[in-house]
Amino acid sequence: MSKVRLYMSMSVDGFIAGPGDDAEHGLGVGGERLHAWLSEGGLEPGSYRPTSGPSAAVFDEMLATGAVVVGRRTFEFAGGWGGDHHDGVPIFVLTHAAPSTPAPGHASYVTDVGSAVDQAKAAAGGRDVMVHGASAAQALLRAGLIDELELQLVPVLLGQGRRLFDDSSPDQQELELLRSLEGPGVLHLRYRVRSAG
């Protein structure tokens, strides 16, 4: 069955971007450090594939997903990936209010979290669904719609920036570590969200 899995690179102090992230500096000041485990890439996300080892394997899993769910901010900061994150799979962009202009390429705007996940699962056709961005992660976690977290824990403290896990409800969410893989300059941690089954 298709799993809904968050993919995010996070510093040890919990940041997924440095301070001052915006459309020009998608990862904020110094935030590029979080992507140092990837190869030097170009416009296409696929061009950032690490050359070997666990990091390449995790990256390949990510690009084997059959749909993407992302928050509007992350989507726009990434330039909408030119409308194609990988292989033309559908991209569902969570937004409070859909703009009047249609989303580029394979992307579409969705205002309801549950609907976004339903559509993504249906579109993925048995493959997993990739979730990306802090606000999408928080919204889906709150709604109990994330099955797994795949975190790339980067050995750095950023000090300030955008947190993956910002203060939310005090309801504890139990996880289970499914695997931990060490690549050069990164630790890949996969957790199952336990109540999500």
Place this chain on the structure above:
Amino acid sequence: MARIRLDMTMSLDGYVAGPRDGVDEPMGVGGFRLFNWLDRRDEPGPNREVYDELMATRAVVTGRRTYENAGRWQGDHHDGVPIFVLTRTVPQEPPPGSVRYVTDVADCAAQARTAAGDDDVMVHGAGAGQALLRAGQLDELELHVVPVLLGQGRRLFDHLPAEQVELELVRRLTPPVEDPAQRVIHLRYRIHHR
């Protein structure tokens, strides 16, 4: 020379205590969930290794809040090693047991290193950890990362400047524990000061 190592149990979302921690509720609401792994501290394997290392440190540095919330450890954290408590204002009454109050971070680090000799210094508490990090006095992090999201509470990494600090993962221990509620991953990072 003694290494100064921050030793903290942290949820995956970065909290070391639940919300509203205080003297009456030292771990905050729900925060004791973080210490489940310590139920297995005496079992042979990574948990005991990590716990034994902690108890082999020869000085403790802590912040005032953690110290008070822990009932001042009645003056003895372990084996009577000196406890250096960072505080802005020194209490009027004399400190209990092996406790010493220190108001300056660099001075505190220097005293703790001297006291520990060739052994290590354990730092405990978010406030002390942050103060030593800001002062460039922390050598290592030993994080016991618990597979839970607390959602709210006291963060380990907070109130830090926007300055990158490079780390190096030097050890990763995953104890084979059956009960998911008692699992943990121990991550040790060396801090590379610029």
